[in-house]
Amino acid sequence: MVSESSLAEMLRSRGLRLTAQRQLVLQAVLDLGHATPEQVHTAVREVAAGVNITTIYRTLELLERLGLVTHTHLSHGSPTYHAAGEHQHVHLVCRQCGAIDEIDPEMLRPLAEQLAAQRGFRVDIGHVSLFGVCACCENGDQE
16 A cells, blocks of 8 residues: 655656545545446545546546556446556456455466467457356345
8 A cells, every 4th residue: 555655756856746535536546346437426526515526537547657556348338446566456346236356366377378378369368358247136135
């Protein structure tokens, strides 16, 4: 996890300031785990009502350039951000309830190797999302 002082140092080394908005956006991503810019905006507005969605998008882009967050596309909508320091993982997305689970990317390694050998295509496993129906929805255990 990134401390306030290390975030400040990263920003200073690039000629940028540590602002309250930047701190709040990073903290929201860390707290939420997987979050769209809109979800980050909602969380930040609970603390700082004046922060607009444009600031959220710009800050997420900056945090991604700094290597603090990364994004993936878990639906047709906005990208979903999560901490970059987390282990690389594949997302499992339930089409019914929207739940997001994670699996070890090693489960896809044989497929990635086969695609590389047969098609010359290198899969970025860290950006893979698989869509389907979770066990709870499949079994009718929804809340």
